[in-house]
Amino acid sequence: MAQLFYAPRIEHGFAHLEEEEGRHLLTVLRRKVGDRLQVTDGLGNMYEGEIADASKRGVSIRLLTTTAVPPERPGYLHLAIAPTKQMERLEWCLEKATEIGVDEITLLQCHHSERTTVRLDRLEKVLVSAMKQSLRAWLPQLHGLVPFQKLVTSATETQKRIAWCADSPLPHFQTTLTVGQSTLILIGPEGDFSPEEVALAAQHGFLGVGLGTARLRTETAGIVAVAAFNLQGKA
Numbered sequence: 001m002a003q004l005f006y007a008p009r010i011e012h013g014f015a016h017l018e019e020e021e022g023r024h025l026l027t028v029l030r031r032k033v034g035d036r037l038q039v040t041d042g043l044g045n046m047y048e049g050e051i052a053d054a055s056k057r058g059v060s061i062r063l064l065t066t067t068a069v070p071p072e073r074p075g076y077l078h079l080a081i082a083p084t085k086q087m088e089r090l091e092w093c094l095e096k097a098t099e100i101g102v103d104e105i106t107l108l109q110c111h112h113s114e115r116t117t118v119r120l121d122r123l124e125k126v127l128v129s130a131m132k133q134s135l136r137a138w139l140p141q142l143h144g145l146v147p148f149q150k151l152v153t154s155a156t157e158t159q160k161r162i163a164w165c166a167d168s169p170l171p172h173f174q175t176t177l178t179v180g181q182s183t184l185i186l187i188g189p190e191g192d193f194s195p196e197e198v199a200l201a202a203q204h205g206f207l208g209v210g211l212g213t214a215r216l217r218t219e220t221a222g223i224v225a226v227a228a229f230n231l232q233g234k235a
Helices: 019-028 087-100 120-133 148-154 195-203 218-230
Strands: 004-006 009-011 014-017 036-040 045-055 058-068 076-081 104-109 141-147 159-163 182-187 207-209
Touching (some): 004 014, 004 120, 014 019, 014 045, 076 218, 087 218, 148 195, 159 195, 182 218, 195 207
Parallel strands (some): 004 036, 076 182, 104 141, 159 182
Antiparallel strands (some): 009 014, 014 058
16 A cells, blocks of 8 residues: 655755654654655655665655656635634544645634634644545645634635525535636634625625535535535536
8 A cells, every 4th residue: 555755844855754754654664774655745746765864863765756746626726714613523624625635724713713723733734644645745735713804805816705604595616616716715614604704705706605505514514615626627
């Protein structure tokens, strides 16, 4: 079974694993100097290399080949989602979004938000693990809590969408998309966006969309939106 290792630091033809990654490589997987590995920097590059140095000081991998992996989908997807009260649900959402394919993730602070603090280091580990599990070369950008107003008023994506529970049916997110465009989709908390937030988004060019006929939990809505974006143009 293929395994992928993450090395954010690539210097002078060597990849340097971070302490936890290196310790797992040596003590759990029992790898040793000379063993071949597949490595990514999370920036779209895949490397084939061999372990050159393995000690308590760290693990260095001599890079033998480099392959540039093109972007994985047409367009660019930015998912902005309100953190759930239970962190396990948010972690699950970000894990699956990374496996399916997302370029950027922002944690959204809304009027009805149930959580006001998050541990970004823990969520970053979730993203890295999901990237390695799915053998991807791109690690999504992750941003900490951003106030709704700040994100909405500064958004630069071509396609701006807000998913909310309107009284009358809204067009499905996927049907509003043009393939190949940069897209920002806002997913609110369990209490939904406030009327003021929906109005502000509309003033700044956000189109209200739905994600199906069922009322979805926040983390489920995030997954549905990511999957819908990735399925554009695919029969």
